[in-house]
Amino acid sequence: MSAPVLEIADLDIFAPGADGPRQLVFGSSLAVQRGEARGLVGESGSGKTLTVRAVAGLLPEGFTTSGSVRVDGRDLGDMSAGALRELRARRIGMVFQTPRAHLNPLRTIGDFMTEAMIHVAGDKRSVAYARSLELLDEVGIDDPGRRMRQHPSELSGGLLQRVMIAATLAMDPDILLADEITTALDVTTQEEVMAVIADLRAHRDLALLFITHDLALAGAVCDRVDVMQHGRIVETLTAATMRRDAKDDYTRLLMAASLDEAPPIRAEHVAAEPIVKIEELRKTYAVRSAGGARETLVAVDGVSMRLDPGGSLGIVGESGSGKSTTARVLLGLERADSGSVMVAGQDWGVPARGGRERRARAKIAQMVFQDPYQSLDRRQSIRQCLAEAIRVHRPAAGRDAIAARIRELMGHVRLDEALLDVRPRALSGGQRQRVAIARALAAEPMLLILDEAVSALDVTTRVEILTLLDGIRRDTGVALLMITHDLTVIRRLCDHVVVMRQGVIEERGTAAEILDSPQADYTKILLDSIPREGWAPRRRRLGRTQAMPAVTRSTIVPR
């Protein structure tokens, strides 16, 4: 075999700091052979993205590096700026996590596809157009001619990611740098994108550096996998045998985290009256289509479910399935079109009128939101945040009583009291989510709704939070309504599961039934899409290649 396509040797990366440079990546070395797929796995802050950005020349301003990066045996450090740009344009292709953020919303897909060919390679417009059609076809996009005329907002996330991949292929790169390219996608879409990449690798002699936080996914699609932690590559494994060979504690932790299937202990609750009883719920949004015509988007259609006090129900579905809308209606953040919502024997069909009713409902049901970075007021310290939540329900409580309650809540979520006077930005994602949980528990609710509460977190943090929630459920007897797209989360925490797709319920049953013997085709596909040992991505049917209408997130307008 000839020289590796990409060789990174002893790469150190330093961030500029007030008191001198701070080292973030420590002597990372890896080589990607021609046609090889290499995985680089680590959690947020591990330095995996910095490493790949150093290769692409995309480090933030002020960052410095030492060590060498070689492409085809040529050291990037020895090359002139012009040669470097040429090399990066032609030999390296890079795809990012958020395709939508990397596309100009005002330009069509065609403009985007042909731009590099016309301006970098100097092709004629007609040649570039024809080539773009070929490339879009190669990544499995139907009717590429129509897509070329569309704008990014008209395409789903999965399609956009394929467009990005197609565009990087325009220059016939030797290596594709893929940075968390499927993280923002649904599992089934992830599988399709990975299938496209697998096809490309089979047809072209394309090397791949695949950056992900998902060890199971990397193991399934790569030949070799490097595990990174705190800026160091701790272990390099052959994908096929990684489960046997892994020696490093951290690698084992990651594996356990992504594949843990320990069933939680639970007691059978037999209650006369369910805490949540939703019947024939329907919610539509009036939207405008691209042409300006009025359209009705059905977000939730005839959904019924029930949850017993102290029980736990999981609502599983992909984006646009209506699972979050159901929760928002339940909490009075949206108004249902029809159907009934009963919580603790009260009719919650319409949003609370006035502060008193809202406080009364807050005492019963609380919610933990998906993104802890956005669900806390960034201007409040943790103490202020918790004090506010406590005062809502105990307006007469004295300073000492509130301080005691804050300590108690911090204990519940296992957070150090030293963190009380910092603001959210000083906390990690896991710590913030703990604060959000503490805040929800301040009301001593009977029902806790978790809207994708762990999906924004790292895998190891996710396990911690799920364990914490399990503990809280056992200690306080709070009922859980868990909304997630991740079936592996369900097994840890839920008794019953409802699978939703495009606003309707596809299947319901106990967690064990759904996970071990799914009946509905859609549930089977969902389960099949989860990367695991021996998994190979396949292209699916069931209309998934069509852009699914995503639920427009309306701004909540308080009344």
Next chain:
Amino acid sequence: MSIAQIAQGAVPAVARRAAKHDWLSLAALTVLAVIAVLALFGTVLAPYDPYELYTGPVNGVAGAAHLFGTDDLGRDIFSRALVGAQASVFAPVVVVVLSTVFGVTLALTGAWFGGWVSGVIARIVDLIFAIPGLVVAVLAVALFGKGLMAPVVALSIAYIPVVARLSQTAAARELGKPYMAALRVQGVSSAAICFRHLVPALVPIVAAQMAIGFGYAMLDLAAISFLGLGQQPPAPDWGSMIAAGQAGIIAGAPEQSVFPAILVVVTVLAVGIVGAKVTAWAEEKDR
């Protein structure tokens, strides 16, 4: 007006760059404090009676006896500038405070209730926006007579749309954030959400707008005085002094226009720098 517009456009960019340096914002703050003191005690501090004619030569050169020289009637320009500071500095402050209070109130109402309420407010704001501030001010003077009161009230109204639109957009965006939904689910009262969470979030943008608005107001009021519609002679005011000095410039005695003009520019710039600093500080808290 072209000079006024150039100065207006330049303030934010210059000020934003300047606010990065602490010594500069400190200097700006000092300048503002000095100007405020001078404006407050101008009548006491003035070495001459601002109305007294022929205290020195006509169009006298700046010197020890007359710090800024004397004007075409031999009045002491320094004394006139000091006394005129009151009208020139405090009138824009009143304009900014009034327009901010009303603008932010409208914005919060619109963003909070949404729907038709927000639509009605938007139309009212559009209506005010359609008429240039200076024209409204001139019209007000024509209706209510010359003096400072009419243009101040007119400009306060004329500036409402800018404040209202800016803060309504910011408020609506803030209300759409998940933490606002989280607060509602917690059962926090609407008043607390509005004043404890929403209003502080608007501070950076409103502070920045106030600083820019001050510059605009000062220049607009100076322009109105320049047109002879604001402060009436012989009462001094920076704008009318600049206007009265036109003949002097041609005659080779620019003092009468130049010194008040410098004061206008320095004040507007200093407010801009301090405003940018306040914004930067509030944004720092925001992250």
